[in-house]
Amino acid sequence: MSQQISIELIDEQSTQHLGELIAKYLQAPLICYLQGDLGVGKTRIVRAIIQSFGYAGNVKSPTYTLVEPYQLKTVSAYHFDLYRLSDPEELDYLGIRDYFDQQSICFIEWPDKGKGWLADADISIHLEYFGEGRRCLITAHTTVGILLFTKLKQNL
Template identity: 35%
Template sequence: MKEFFLENEEFTKKLGQKIGSSLFPGAVVCLNGDLGAGKTTMTKSIAQMLGIEEDITSPTFTIVNEYMDGNIPLYHFDVYRIGSSEEMYEIGFEEYIDSKGICIIEWSNIIEDILPKDRLELLITYENEGRMARLTPYGDIYEKIVEEVEI
């Protein structure tokens, strides 16, 4: 585990860019934390590092947005309104997770029971005048990513 204090949005973007530059086809990034803490900003920064030029928006009502114009496909989930993990199977969650794209899942704690064993979890919470970001790796490849992240 590694923690970073994010003074402002620029620090959030820098952290997202560092993470994004280390991701690989099939990577899974789980974003949790306070409402409005920067999960979508983090996703935008990761997408930028993947060469995605489309405007990244939170897929609150569609559950998943697909971005195919970058170096690696990006599947951006927002499961805030999911009632149960079973609903994820209806949208083909397994196909996304087993693909060569990168999956970013906002509010992943809601579907924790169906997340892959190997993944990177990022918790963003408000702290003082900024935010605290905690990276928790699950699996060797994610441990290496976390070790190398500095902002």
């Protein structure tokens, strides 16, 4: 059922543009995993998405807080960064299930660190270094993921 596309992001502006496009078409509830090496641009995409919803504040990396909540105009969003999680069980204390139960959008960086405690992704974005820029592999796993994926593919 899953569908995949590879996109080249030649510079930061291309990453920004992809984020804006995702924001335009995404609908809650949605779970989006963001994968790829340190500094590859996962937070950069989430920042573009959240700011595209008109959020004027600072969108900082949740490296130390694990999760940053955003009340956007039409939807709640949660941005996770699980890099510093030493034991996935910590997610239980964080009340992770409640986040997934809501009509919200969850962006999860380093989802492998939370293995066993996370809801499955509707869509995943895998970034890798590619020359001066980045390459981005988007995979849709579920019906809602494919809905977003199809819109992106049509408008890239």
